[in-house]
Amino acid sequence: MSEMTAIPLENSAPPHPLKEFWKYFSENKGAVVGLYIIVIAIFLAVFADYIAPHSPFDQYRDAILQPPVWMDGGSSKFLLGTDAVGRDILSRLIHGARLSLFVGVIVVTLSLAAGIIFGVTSGYFGGVYEILIMRLMDIILALPSLLLALAIVAILGPSLQNAILSIAVVVLPHYVRLTRASVLSEKNKDYVTASRVCGSGPFRMMFAVLLPNCMAPLIVQATLGFSTAILDAAALGFLGMGAQPPTPEWGAMLANALQFVQSAWWVVTFPGLAILITVLAFNLAGDGLRDALDPKMKR
Amino acid sequence: MVQFFFRRFFHVFPAFIGVTLLTFSLIHLIPGDAVELRAGERGIDPVRHAEMKAEMGLDKPLHIQYFRYITNVFKGDLGKSYVTKKPVLEEFLTLFPATLELSLCAMMFAVLFGLPAGVIAGVKRGTPFDHTIMTVSLTGYSMPIFWWGLLMILFFSVFLGWTPVSGRLSALFWIEPQTGFMLIDTLRSDEPGAFKSALSHLILPSIVLGTIPLAVIARMTRSSMLEVLKEDYVRTARAKGLSDRRVILVHALRNALIPVITVIGLQTGVLLAGAILTETIFAWPGVGKWILESIGRRDYPAIQGGILIIATLIIFVNLGVDILYGIINPRIRYTH
Secondary structure (H helix, E strand, O other): OHHHHOOOHHHHOOOOHHHHHHHHHHHOHHHHHHHHHHHHHHHHHHOHHHHOOOOOOOOOOOOOOOOOOOOOOOOOOOOOOEOOOOOEHHHHHHHHHHHHHHHHHHHHHHHHHHHHHHHHHHHHHOHHHHHHHHHHHHHHHHOOHHHHHHHHHHHHOOOHHHHHHHHHHHHHHHHHHHHHHHHHHHHOOHHHHHHHHOOOOHHHHHHHHHHHHHHHHHHHHHHHHHHHHHHHHHHHHHOOOOOOOOOOOHHHHHHOOHHHOOOOHHHHHHHHHHHHHHHHHHHHHHHHHHHHHOHHHOO | OHHHHHHHHHHHHHHHHHHHHHHHHHHHHOOOOHHHHHHHHHOOOHHHHHHHHHHOOOOOOHHHHHHHHHHHHHOOOOOEOOOOOOEHHHHHHHHHHHHHHHHHHHHHHHHHHHHHHHHHHHHOOOOHHHHHHHHHHHHHHOOOHHHHHHHHHHHHHHHOOOOOOOOOOOOOOOOOOOOOOHHHHHHHOOOOOHHHHHHHHHHHHHHHHHHHHHHHHHHHHHHHHHHHHOOHHHHHHHHOOOOHHHHHHHHHHHHHHHHHHHHHHHHHHHHHHHHHHHHHHOOOOOHHHHHHHHHHOOOHHHHHHHHHHHHHHHHHHHHHHHHHHHHHOHHHHHOO
16 A cells, blocks of 8 residues: 555656657657758758858859769869859759748648638538538549649749649648548537537637647648648749749759750759658658657557 | 449539639630730730630630530530640540550559558568668658659669660651550561560659559558458458468458559549659650640640540549449448
8 A cells, every 4th residue: 555655646647748749759760860851951941041152043164064072073162063054053952942941831831721711611611611612622632733733833824933822722622621521520529519608609619629629630731741842843843834943943953954864963863862851851750740649540 | 333333423523514614714814815825926906806706705705605615525625726736635645545555554563563562561560671661662752753763764774774765666666556555556566676665665654653653552551451450350360270371362451452442543643643744754755745845835725625634534533443442342332
């Protein structure tokens, strides 16, 4: 008996949610690596002006297609070599990180905000409004994302802004469906009924009572949404339908690299590697988040 | 079963109408109107402008225009390309076999490697083998395939010289298209070496296009296997003393395949979008490259028609998957 009373009281209190979250998240090594890469990418993007050794637009006419530093003919002035007009590839990649993360942030913010509004209202009100919204989302889903994005860009004209807008539209259905599904599963729970009995109005019900309990899948989807946004923006840039030259966007950098495949591999390799690493980091972190936030997955 | 089929079929109809509305509004959303667009920078005098508008039926109210558009669509008339002046449907159909051939090969590659990889990873959960497969497939899933294609060309075509860089067939051969599928056409022709040339042109694009589906299938198969291996009937099968092989391949895999088939169906859209990038990189004369070029040329009837056909295709593939799903799993037929 005496042993039982010796158990300290603090142990019975549940751990802080953030602490608990980190415990589960850090179990997944890949997710932690992904998170580190994201932090580094954010750091590079924010301080690009100070970190990049050169301006991303300066053309060094005496150093055209110079190979990276470790190869014959490379110089420490251009660590990853130069492109066809003598611009430093490393500097362009660092500035490209800023652009790619910017695209990710804007796309995710736009589609998340619109997706939450459409999803919560259609789940809450139901009826004809819900059918209309969901059918519209079905149509968007029926089209391959890149094709629809291309169609929107075809209407609006190729530019980075229009690429962002079109990607936001293309990924919207995922957020709408996810939010609606969570709202539907939460809607009939006791705490919601209790809040209704207390006299909460529709606005309060939707955004203060229901929404916070639907956030977990949305956070995961938003993280994964970053990778989709970055990948699609790069694809549009590559096809000449996104960021226009001389913008140091990773996809656009690859667009005219096609003709140097045979002569200068570094022009082709590094921008793609940057895309792959960033996208992979967000996917890893997103997977880890899903494991940490989804109670069903907790071991 | 018949009832299930029809219910699904009618579910598809609104989606199709929605897509036609979308492609119809495409032409009305562009800045300026179709007549100005065709006149180009030279401009056009107002009288001729009005005449042409009447000729193209653009002076009618929108709902009448839409009605006319959709009647034409059902008659198979998708308009004529501004550039080549040929019917859009005809252009699409000549190029489509190339895309279909590429997509089928890509899908074959993805299933052939993705399915076993997923099964083994699921069975050997937690082993280094599992971790490797999962890491590789997540990398494949994150792959910018336009860059992946360039890397493949860089390594296999330029560095090793194993495969050709682009196109469908070496310029040494001329094969009269019969089926439009280069593999079949070259096999039927008497030209020695033509089939080998067609095959070697197909390998790299198929791998590149199949990479993302491969990753998705491997991941899906693994998680589906994990789910099924926990089931009671698998334990029962083991308890009966069946061999591991039989338990995994017959009792577990067959049930694990159901969600995998859905995922394979859903990859059709991914393939067709990926075809735009893959065909551009490998100069593959298919519909993906054609749509991209049409966008570049502002050839709106071609864009409209291309999007409409592809979306319709995807809708029907999804319908097919749904029905297949009902055939495999009777539980689905009777719920809902």
